Amino acid sequence: MNSETLLEITNLTCSFRTAEGVARAVDNVSFSVMRGETLGVVGESGCGKTVTALAILRLIPSPPGKIDAGKIVYKGTDLLTLRQREMRKIRGNEISMIFQEPMTSLNPVFTCGYQIDEAVILHQKVGKKEARERTIEMLHLVGNPDPPVCANSYPHQLSGGMRQRVMIAMALSCRPSLLIADEPTTALDVTIQAQILELLQSLRERFGMAVLMITHDLGVVAETAQRVVVMYAGEVVEVGRVDDVFHHPGHPYTIGLQESIARGSQKGRRLKAIPGRVPDPADYPSGCRFRDRCPLAEARCAAEVRLREAAPRHFTRCWKDMTPSKAP
Amino acid sequence: MAATRRVLRYVPGGRPGRGPWVAAVCSAFFYLYAGVLVARLSAWIDLFRSPAPDGVGGAVAAAAGLVLFYAAAVYPGIVDERASGKVFADRSRRFRAHKPAVVGLVVFLFFLGVSLLAPLIAPYDPSVQTDPAVERYQSPSASHLFGTDKFGRDILSRVIFGARVSLGVGVSAVLLATLLGTLVGAASGYAGGRVDDAAMRVVDGLLAFPRLLLLLTLVAFFANSIWLVVAVLALTGWMGFARLIRAEVLVLKESDFVQAAVAGGVGRGRIVWRHLIPNTLGTVVVAATLRFAMLILLESYLSFLGLGVQPPTPSWGGMVFDGREVLVAAWWVSAFPGLAIVGAVVACNLVGDGLRDALDVRMG
Numbered sequence: 001m002n003s004e005t006l007l008e009i010t011n012l013t014c015s016f017r018t019a020e021g022v023a024r025a026v027d028n029v030s031f032s033v034m035r036g037e038t039l040g041v042v043g044e045s046g047c048g049k050t051v052t053a054l055a056i057l058r059l060i061p062s063p064p065g066k067i068d069a070g071k072i073v074y075k076g077t078d079l080l081t082l083r084q085r086e087m088r089k090i091r092g093n094e095i096s097m098i099f100q101e102p103m104t105s106l107n108p109v110f111t112c113g114y115q116i117d118e119a120v121i122l123h124q125k126v127g128k129k130e131a132r133e134r135t136i137e138m139l140h141l142v143g144n145p146d147p148p149v150c151a152n153s154y155p156h157q158l159s160g161g162m163r164q165r166v167m168i169a170m171a172l173s174c175r176p177s178l179l180i181a182d183e184p185t186t187a188l189d190v191t192i193q194a195q196i197l198e199l200l201q202s203l204r205e206r207f208g209m210a211v212l213m214i215t216h217d218l219g220v221v222a223e224t225a226q227r228v229v230v231m232y233a234g235e236v237v238e239v240g241r242v243d244d245v246f247h248h249p250g251h252p253y254t255i256g257l258q259e260s261i262a263r264g265s266q267k268g269r270r271l272k273a274i275p276g277r278v279p280d281p282a283d284y285p286s287g288c289r290f291r292d293r294c295p296l297a298e299a300r301c302a303a304e305v306r307l308r309e310a311a312p313r314h315f316t317r318c319w320k321d322m323t324p325s326k327a328p
Numbered sequence: 329m330a331a332t333r334r335v336l337r338y339v340p341g342g343r344p345g346r347g348p349w350v351a352a353v354c355s356a357f358f359y360l361y362a363g364v365l366v367a368r369l370s371a372w373i374d375l376f377r378s379p380a381p382d383g384v385g386g387a388v389a390a391a392a393g394l395v396l397f398y399a400a401a402v403y404p405g406i407v408d409e410r411a412s413g414k415v416f417a418d419r420s421r422r423f424r425a426h427k428p429a430v431v432g433l434v435v436f437l438f439f440l441g442v443s444l445l446a447p448l449i450a451p452y453d454p455s456v457q458t459d460p461a462v463e464r465y466q467s468p469s470a471s472h473l474f475g476t477d478k479f480g481r482d483i484l485s486r487v488i489f490g491a492r493v494s495l496g497v498g499v500s501a502v503l504l505a506t507l508l509g510t511l512v513g514a515a516s517g518y519a520g521g522r523v524d525d526a527a528m529r530v531v532d533g534l535l536a537f538p539r540l541l542l543l544l545t546l547v548a549f550f551a552n553s554i555w556l557v558v559a560v561l562a563l564t565g566w567m568g569f570a571r572l573i574r575a576e577v578l579v580l581k582e583s584d585f586v587q588a589a590v591a592g593g594v595g596r597g598r599i600v601w602r603h604l605i606p607n608t609l610g611t612v613v614v615a616a617t618l619r620f621a622m623l624i625l626l627e628s629y630l631s632f633l634g635l636g637v638q639p640p641t642p643s644w645g646g647m648v649f650d651g652r653e654v655l656v657a658a659w660w661v662s663a664f665p666g667l668a669i670v671g672a673v674v675a676c677n678l679v680g681d682g683l684r685d686a687l688d689v690r691m692g
Contacts, residue, residue, distance in 0.1 A: 057591055059587070059590060059591055063521075088593045088594075088595060089593065090593070091590070091591055091592060091593035092591065092592035092593035092594075093593055096591070096592070097588075097591040097592075099584055099587070099588055099591075101584050104583060104584040104585060105584040105585050105587075105588045106585055106588070107585045107589070107602075107603050107606075107607070108585070108607065109606045109607055109609075110602075110606075118594075118602075119592050119593075122592070122593060122594065123593060167588070170592065171592075
């Protein structure tokens with residue numbers, strides 16, 4: 001782990017006990033987040049993106065969920081060994097999270113300002129006056145046209161986009177080093193989506209924080225991230241710089257994801273979808289977990305496939321060479 | 329504090345912008361009342377016991393009683409009212425659209441006012457016995473609107489003072505029960521797992537216990553006092569609240585804003601106190617109002633059975649009991665306190681129904 005690494009996840013495995021058996025929602029996942037970078041995590045619903053994010057903050061509901069193995073090292077400490085009390089100091093202070101649903105992520109009975117104040121007071125040990133100043137400042141930073149009014153508004157008085165801005169203000173109020181954004185724009189209008197992404201970008205630069213951008217939308221990754229982790233069925237299937245992964249995808253799943261994006265240039269043609277479904281986490285196939293849906297699958301795919309470095313700093317969990325990736 | 333401003337906007341009739349002085353005066357009163365309530369709880373309780381309360385203490389305590397009702401019935405409206413004035417106006421309109429509820433509220437407030445101002449409006453001393461030969465069992469007339477009982481006491485005055493016992497016991501018991509039930513329910517629902525299981529089995533057990541029997545036994549065993557009645561009513565009445573709040577908390581704790589709060593590093597106690605309980609207040613108020621009606625009835629049963637408040641302190645149940653032997657000859661002895669019971673209970677239930685509709689609470 002070098003000094004540029006902010007968060008390093010090693011062999012993280014999380015499972016959920018279900019009626020059908022133990023489901024490994026996250027299986028041996030490793031990746032790291034550098035200081036100040038935006039790392040995109042993409043994949044279909046149910047591939048383990050959100051569980052990974054929740055695991056970082058140790059928020060996996062237990063029971064039925066459990067972190068079975070692995071290390072989550074943040075600034076040199078393994079978060080999985082911390083006590084609850086210490087963990088609470090990390091949450092919201094060092095590592096913040098924003099959620100998919102801005103409409104329901106704020107407590108309806110308190111004003112927005114009060115809720116941001118609360119976060120500031122909780123972590124920064126400042127008085128109410130100071131906290132409110134910080135709140136107003138944060139609301140201003142997230143592009144609220146009239147912070148004092150917004151601070152005195154209840155969540156139901158604000159639009160979805162404005163609520164997400166309030167959530168961002170709250171998440172960033174303690175100047176975290178890492179922001180986990182779990183599908184932050186999925187529930188918003190397209191026009192608002194772009195604004196929010198831009199806002200996150202500018203705040204990231206301003207505060208020098210790292211962002212873990214979890215999304216199912218490759219477009220969002222292309223727009224915001226420097227590096228990307230592609231997840232499938234609880235595993236990392238491809239990691240690399242955004243340019244490399246987009247231009248020279250190293251895994252058939254990534255190619256499939258790209259092809260299922262609607263594009264103007266393909267007008268009139270039928271949109272390609274990846275056939276089949278994500279396998280049941282309680283019963284993964286042996287070898288490559290994508291092979292049932294993969295157009296290139298061969299007998300060899302039933303054997304275990306490891307993540308390999310197909311090109312410098314570009315890893316893939318497929319033994320085949322796709323289009324050759326140029327070294328940076 | 330935030331609470332101040334919430335109250336401020338409610339008091340001027342739910343219309344913001346009436347000027348800061350109205351708000352300031354109202355909030356000052358609110359805190360004065362709240363302070364007095366805490367300081368003078370005992371004096372307030374004394375009201376139920378002695379027909380003639382001690383001057384200042386009684387008046388102060390009476391005011392405190394008013395606040396209790398105000399705080400309990402109006403708080404959820406206040407919270408949202410501060411938001412915009414629109415939500416409160418909307419809820420208020422929905423409540424007012426429910427005509428029976430408005431009638432109920434008026435009747436209820438009337439009873440409340442009567443009980444608080446009893447010494448001022450009662451035409452006679454409720455417990456002084458006059459010459460039985462002359463005054464006994466007089467039918468309703470101009471001098472005794474509701475007639476007199478076998479000791480020549482004025483029934484109207486006794487019904488007025490009896491309101492103190494019925495409403496007072498009801499309010500105290502319902503407050504205690506609500507508090508206990510909310511805390512147990514919220515803690516149990518949030519903790520989940522074994523704690524939750526254990527707490528709910530205790531609730532099941534207590535619910536299975538015949539309440540009236542327990543009341544009768546306890547009252548028979550211990551020195552009869554109004555406090556015992558309140559305590560027993562509260563201790564046997566919190567389980568319903570606990571279940572209701574637990575169910576609500578089970579839903580709320582999975583909600584996004586609670587998860588967001590946890591992700592923000594908020595501790596467990598604060599989650600329950602700041603994020604869960606305030607969001608159940610609508611349910612609590614509605615349930616408390618409906619339960620209040622039931623407690624008035626229960627207190628009447630007890631008094632009827634001679635186990636409630638002891639004579640000469642007037643209570644509605646006891647008065648109905650007194651008149652049972654002369655029901656045909658002197659119907660007024662039982663009828664008027666009986667009507668008072670019916671009136672208070674129906675009024676409470678109507679208010680509860682109205683609040684339920686206005687606050688959009690689903691009741692199990």
